Amino acid sequence: MPTRILPAVGDADAVRSLTTLLSQLPDAEPVAPVTDSTQLVDTLARLAAESVDELPEVVVVHERIGPVPALELIREVALRFPAVGVILVTSDAGPALFQAAMDHGARGLVALPPQYEELASRVHAVAQWSVGVRRHLGSGGEVSTGTGGTVVTVSGAKGGVGTTVTAVQLALAAQASGRPTALLDLDLQTGDVAAYLDVQFRRSVLDLASITDISPRVLADAVFRHDSGLALLLAPAEGERGEDVTDRAARQIVGALRSRYEVVVVDCGAQLGGAGAAAVEMADRALLVTTPDVVAVRGAKRVVRMWDRLQIRKAQETTVVVNRHTRSTEIQPPLIGRITGTAVAATTVPAHFKELQGAVDAGRLHELDARGTVKQALWGLAAELGLVNAPEGERRAGGRFRGDRGAVSLRRRRGGTA
Structure with missing residues (x-):
């Protein structure tokens, strides 16, 4: 099953380069990107209203998404849509930001400019995690022992x-x-x-x-x-x-x-x-x-x-x-x-x-x-x-x-x- 990836990127040049790279990943299915935080949350809410299965497995958030700061946006997505895994792409990939991103609910962090191997590894791991969450949510509270962490x-x-x-x-x-x-x-x-x-x-x-x-x-x-x-x-x-x-x-x-x-x-x-x-x-x-x-x-x-x-x-x-x-x-x-x-x-x-x-x-x-x-x-x-x-x-x-x-x-x- 292809991994659906939703890019959330405000800059037009960054949208093109990131979407192109995502489309090259194995079994990846990038969907139409969103350009600001409001559009991202609205899009996820609309899909979630239909079914959890309609949500993308992975959301890639660019550090300059705006108007809501990226970390606050990640926290909102993690709390409202727990079956969606979020990856932050950022120019500051140091340990302090990494820990802050994890604390806010991100599932991974990729340095800018993104490299194919690193992005592929992060997307694969986060997609597996997302599938595990959905199995858990879809089983009436019974724990899945399959895909996940x-x-x-x-x-x-x-x-x-x-x-x-x-x-x-x-x-x-x-x-x-x-x-x-x-x-x-x-x-x-x-x-x-x-x-x-x-x-x-x-x-x-x-x-x-x-x-x-x-x-x-x-x-x-x-x-x-x-x-x-x-x-x-x-x-x-x-x-x-x-x-x-x-x-x-x-x-x-x-x-x-x-x-x-x-x-x-x-x-x-x-x-x-x-x-x-x-x-x-x-x-x-x-x-x-x-x-x-x-x-x-x-x-x-x-x-x-x-x-x-x-x-x-x-x-x-x-x-x-x-x-x-x-x-x-x-x-x-x-x-x-x-x-x-x-x-x-x-x-x-x-x-x-x-x-x-x-x-x-x-x-x-x-x-x-x-x-x-x-x-x-x-x-x-x-x-x-x-x-x-x-x-x-x-x-x-x-x-x-x-x-x-x-x-x-x-x-x-x-x-x-x-």
């Missing part, structure tokens, strides 16, 4: 294996590469995402647990925007209240996040409850973190078998991540794969706890030294999982996204504990 769950083989550190760094890597990312803490009794990122926020996942139709505005009220750009949906401050987040509530919450963000990372902790099970079942990628020791690997095997018995997830659909890896340990990743019957990530995380200790103790895990092997490995894991746009990620993170080649070099190093 990518959901990755991170679970622990047992407590203390590095589940939260892994989840946080995967989410930071995705966000740094330019993909709007949410981090959901579903370790409902003992979640530590807030502590690791130095966050004090009174709202949590509990605020959404009893809501059957989570609108973009309601979701935005419950989410905390971190300095890193991450959208955080935190675990309850009172662990005993975690029981109020049922499996049905978790499906609604994960579905709402999937419809709003390109990447959703879920920290499920090491204890399996209904909410965590629902998230793992819905996930595009389910990660299971273990350390290369007998107790943890036994725990990983136990978790995998339990997921299979409960029909949550098959072993071959689970990826094990090996943390605190050294070449000298007797239990190496291939053996862990054979024991658990799962795939094992090519990227292993080296055992260097000293690199982590200062950042963890200070609650500043987002300031982990980019030169350290632990952060390089975890961001390399994000690249392996397809959570980052590698070329853009290399530009934003100083070349730290190294993918599989970086993982190979890291596996050759030795260290302490992570």
Whole structure:
């Protein structure tokens, strides 16, 4: 099905150049452009009155659209037409404007003059997101597990294996590469995402647990925007209240996040409850973190078998991540794969706890030294999982996204504990 793209551009020359470029994109169907903010909102309102399916999947807003400022226009479109993905094209593609655009509801940002590859990538991602939202809206509130943002769950083989550190760094890597990312803490009794990122926020996942139709505005009220750009949906401050987040509530919450963000990372902790099970079942990628020791690997095997018995997830659909890896340990990743019957990530995380200790103790895990092997490995894991746009990620993170080649070099190093 062609992707319908509505350009909103006030300048005649910019209209011609942008429309020409959009028409060259694969499976793209540019519609007649609008030349000001009023015309854009009126056009979308007229189409929405007929049916959500009549709306374009993507609206491309030029920074000088007028008379309403572009960011305010994006906010209005995002609130009134949540099934439409908005891309801002701007001459200022810096991190400050990027974060402001995301805060106002944009789904992507493209620098002027637009380049074919960047525009094609943004349009494709936003169109997929839009299709996912429409499936959600068209199913009577039931959550779609199909097209939309990518959901990755991170679970622990047992407590203390590095589940939260892994989840946080995967989410930071995705966000740094330019993909709007949410981090959901579903370790409902003992979640530590807030502590690791130095966050004090009174709202949590509990605020959404009893809501059957989570609108973009309601979701935005419950989410905390971190300095890193991450959208955080935190675990309850009172662990005993975690029981109020049922499996049905978790499906609604994960579905709402999937419809709003390109990447959703879920920290499920090491204890399996209904909410965590629902998230793992819905996930595009389910990660299971273990350390290369007998107790943890036994725990990983136990978790995998339990997921299979409960029909949550098959072993071959689970990826094990090996943390605190050294070449000298007797239990190496291939053996862990054979024991658990799962795939094992090519990227292993080296055992260097000293690199982590200062950042963890200070609650500043987002300031982990980019030169350290632990952060390089975890961001390399994000690249392996397809959570980052590698070329853009290399530009934003100083070349730290190294993918599989970086993982190979890291596996050759030795260290302490992570």
